[in-house]
Amino acid sequence: MEIRSIRGMNDILPEESIKWKRIRHVMERVFESYGFREILIPVVEETCLFQRGIGETTDIVEKEMYTFEDKSGQSLTLRPEATASIVRAYVQHHLYASGKIEKFYFWGPMFRYERPQKGRYRQFYQIDVEAFGSDDPSLDAEIIASLYDFLTRLQVPGVAIELNSLGCPNCRPGYQKVLKEYFSDKQAALCPDCRSRLVRNPLRILDCKVETCHELAMKAPNIQEFLCETCKTHFEAVQGYLTELKIPTRLNPMMVRGLDYYVQTTFEAVSENLGAQNAVAGGGRYDGLVKQLGGPDIPGIGYAMGMERLVMILKEMEKESPPWPCDLFIATLGGRARRFGITLAAKIRKIGKVCEFSYEPKSLKAQMKLANRLNAKFTAIIGEEELRREEIILRNMRTKEQVTLPANETLADKIIAVMEPRETR
Ligand code: AMP
Numbered sequence: 001m002e003i004r005s006i007r008g009m010n011d012i013l014p015e016e017s018i019k020w021k022r023i024r025h026v027m028e029r030v031f032e033s034y035g036f037r038e039i040l041i042p043v044v045e046e047t048c049l050f051q052r053g054i055g056e057t058t059d060i061v062e063k064e065m066y067t068f069e070d071k072s073g074q075s076l077t078l079r080p081e082a083t084a085s086i087v088r089a090y091v092q093h094h095l096y097a098s099g100k101i102e103k104f105y106f107w108g109p110m111f112r113y114e115r116p117q118k119g120r121y122r123q124f125y126q127i128d129v130e131a132f133g134s135d136d137p138s139l140d141a142e143i144i145a146s147l148y149d150f151l152t153r154l155q156v157p158g159v160a161i162e163l164n165s166l167g168c169p170n171c172r173p174g175y176q177k178v179l180k181e182y183f184s185d186k187q188a189a190l191c192p193d194c195r196s197r198l199v200r201n202p203l204r205i206l207d208c209k210v211e212t213c214h215e216l217a218m219k220a221p222n223i224q225e226f227l228c229e230t231c232k233t234h235f236e237a238v239q240g241y242l243t244e245l246k247i248p249t250r251l252n253p254m255m256v257r258g259l260d261y262y263v264q265t266t267f268e269a270v271s272e273n274l275g276a277q278n279a280v281a282g283g284g285r286y287d288g289l290v291k292q293l294g295g296p297d298i299p300g301i302g303y304a305m306g307m308e309r310l311v312m313i314l315k316e317m318e319k320e321s322p323p324w325p326c327d328l329f330i331a332t333l334g335g336r337a338r339r340f341g342i343t344l345a346a347k348i349r350k351i352g353k354v355c356e357f358s359y360e361p362k363s364l365k366a367q368m369k370l371a372n373r374l375n376a377k378f379t380a381i382i383g384e385e386e387l388r389r390e391e392i393i394l395r396n397m398r399t400k401e402q403v404t405l406p407a408n409e410t411l412a413d414k415i416i417a418v419m420e421p422r423e424t425r
Pocket of ligand 1: 121307309
């Protein structure tokens with residue numbers, strides 16, 4: 001019987017991975033221009049890292065983790081997000097000892113046992129950005145700017161940044177109390193999840209997608225009115241910088257984000273091109289998290305972005321993926337020509353060009369067809385007859401022009417010279 005991939009876990013085939021590559025290219029360019037450096041973290045961590053880091057009352061920890069015991073009986077979990085792991089690495093390797101603001105970017109697969117649907121998978125990829133070492137609002141603004149910059153550089157249409165402040169341990173409990181009071185006499189209209197949220201984490205009700213809960217949440221007290229002076233001043237400064245940077249934002253007091261560690265600034269990037277799952281990225285400030293995970297009291301802020309959703313948007317935009325570039329195809333006829341051709345391919349690749357070789361000894365016509373399928377710009381035709389005369393033929397596949405070149409030591413350079421005439425190099 002055919003073996004298939006696991007539900008919600010997808011293969012990314014070359015047709016599509018070319019888009020992923022473009023995204024990663026822009027990711028490196030943009031994030032490195034902000035001084036973020038790449039960090040790589042393991043796929044598996046101790047389960048308690050996520051329980052402590054993400055929060056026991058979050059959907060991720062309550063229902064969505066891939067947790068298992070290894071052969072020694074230790075409880076391990078496939079990472080459902082990157083922030084907790086990056087904080088762990090930051091603490092474990094004493095990266096705070098530099099005394100600098102440390103800024104990282106990362107990309108890799110995440111695992112959540114969610115109900116798969118369009119834009120929602122069980123293995124999905126995130127790009128992640130994290131910065132540690134300052135609670136200054138200018139860092140919040142720069143982090144949000146890097147996200148906006150990245151999305152506009154990728155030409156994602158209709159990007160808007162939704163902003164909120166979730167307050168801090170000083171003012172949030174007061175708001176939570178008010179919220180609890182508001183929802184208490186409306187319990188009957190809440191979904192079962194929200195009824196339990198009311199006891200454990202009433203803020204999460206604001207985020208519920210169930211229609212009746214959403215309607216009640218719309219009329220709930222607004223968190224902005226309960227922020228303490230510190231949080232209010234901080235949030236106003238963040239908004240001021242973003243206005244200065246001309247980044248379009250809109251206030252969304254209902255956005256609470258699904259993770260427990262956020263304080264003060266939270267944000268999401270949304271795109272008009274995505275349907276129900278319109279959030280491309282989300283993040284916020286998590287000032288207590290480093291301490292909570294055993295490190296010093298150092299503030300942090302970051303965000304995560306779903307690769308699949310970005311790819312979906314880019315797919316909508318470019319109906320056809322650009323053909324894979326092939327600079328030279330090598331067609332051969334006969335055993336000696338094949339040996340000559342395979343060494344020529346090695347030399348061309350060493351020069352840095354994409355070169356394909358015809359692996360199967362087929363007719364010249366079949367090989368030319370293959371060259372066209374591969375979108376080759378040029379084809380080197382190497383036949384026994386030509387080799388006897390110490391020559392090969394180089395064909396421009398677009399103009400159909402052909403030139404004869406000497407099959408000697410300088411052949412690879414001569415081919416490059418024809419492919420890239422000096423004035424265009
Ligand atoms: P979160 O880590 O939940 O804040 O999500 C950050 C971003 O990751 C979202 O805005 C999505 O783009 C993406 N994302 C989250 N969960 C999934 C999923 N199950 N499948 C695909 N993308 C996801």
